[in-house]
Amino acid sequence: MHVVLAPDKFKGSLTAAEVATHLAAGLRSAVPGLDVREVPVADGGDGTLDAVVANGFRHVPVRATGPTGEPVDTGYAVRDGVAVVELADVSGLRRLPGAVLDPLHATSYGTGEVVRAALDAGVRTVVLGLGGSACTDGGAGMVQALGARLLDAEGRDLPPGGAALSTVDRVELDGLHPGVRTTEIVVASDVDNPLLGANGAAAVYGPQKGATPTQVRLLDNALARWATAVHRVSTVDGANLPGAGAAGGVGFAALTVLRARVRPGIGYLLDVLEFGKHLAGARLVVTGEGSLDEQTLRGKAPAGVAEAAAGVPVVAVAGRIEVAHVDLFAAMYALTDIEPDVRRCMTEAGPLLERLAAERLAKHLEVSP
Structure with missing residues (x-):
């Protein structure tokens, strides 16, 4: 069992690679020894x-x-x-x-x-x-x-x-x-x-x-x-x-x-990055970006990752979420869920992502009795 981490950047806070690193640290703190594949992504723009x-x-x-x-x-x-x-x-x-x-x-x-x-x-x-x-x-x-x-x-x-x-x-x-x-x-x-x-x-x-x-x-x-x-x-x-x-x-x-x-x-950059080879045997895919909003659903990186996930459940994380439930994602979590101060979400995004991963994402890896 492994988890694929495929986030875009959190603009103004963290690069996509930094987001993936913090998510991995949080998941491993909750699930020691977890196999995590870090595949930071982008859509052709900044980052x-x-x-x-x-x-x-x-x-x-x-x-x-x-x-x-x-x-x-x-x-x-x-x-x-x-x-x-x-x-x-x-x-x-x-x-x-x-x-x-x-x-x-x-x-x-x-x-x-x-x-x-x-x-x-x-x-x-x-x-x-x-x-x-x-x-x-x-x-x-x-x-x-x-x-x-x-x-x-x-x-x-x-x-x-x-x-x-x-x-x-x-x-x-x-x-x-x-x-x-x-x-x-x-x-x-x-x-x-x-x-x-x-x-x-x-x-x-x-x-x-x-x-x-x-x-x-x-x-x-x-x-x-x-x-x-x-x-x-x-x-x-x-x-x-x-x-x-x-x-x-x-x-x-x-x-x-x-x-x-x-x-x-x-879609093209996921092919270039050979994203598909990481999906076989994956339990969960985690994606996200700084703000999940209507633009996200029109070809931005998290939507592209979800569409390419080949049936693997996809959870999205973001600094803030400005849309209701989205069928593409099994769940969506925002840093503002655990820290209402938006300024701190920007300046302390790394530690907050680790906490979010440990407290929220890890639950998706629990095996039902």
Whole structure:
């Protein structure tokens, strides 16, 4: 008998690997000698690199361009020819100096630099985790870093950022990294928004990145011009494809210029992590994230784990729970069940998870007489 621990991060408190470690400690304190398999997970957004490294991938450091031009130390993770790139770790909101938003000029260029490093290393597959981006540049920066040129009517290279796309006249792909043609590129994302319009990258996600209503309109128009320029050199009309609006439109550039295919974030990453091999003989699967809410049920990591559990009972843990009973889970437990002070739940999440595991989760392992 063993237990599989497959949590996502508790954002602002613990990484997915740390959550799993604390849950394991709590369970073993209640059930000495218990066989626990720790498989921390992610859905392609923040924390994806940490999760795959905790599962045996090797971290390869890369110094790349941050969302507003400053250098950041990031990298990719690799195992058996598969490289995982986390956009949020290089072009994400958390990489903005001083957390100062820059919706018009933030760029995905650094993400392209990390992808280029992986291609230079000769990997056979690049998994691009999208989420948490600081930019709304349609992935223009990413493809520029991979050798594409974006030119205005005077033949000048465009500067970084989504606003600059309002002057794009043509795209040249002759210098695109040769590895793009020979490497499988997969976008791991659960976002199905198109690039443009009321449900597009600028309208839906631009305000989260600091865009005012006027800037949202400017960015949407600029992205439309970008999409037209790309369509002239690509056989893929990608603006309306599901997922094109992911990560400020980086999904669009990945689908059209890099010829990537989109896979559901958590489902694909569970395959990459070989989650299924841990289920045979499992008595219980434990998953969770910082907040279990309506978003959890729309493709987030805990829901993906429950759907992949192949009939093994799944219990969810969280900092707080904002939904009623969910059929996916045999039970749900929150840190706020044992500590009503939300602030302490954030600052003392580790010890509280150990207590929750010992007091609540261990009961699911009791053998009925």
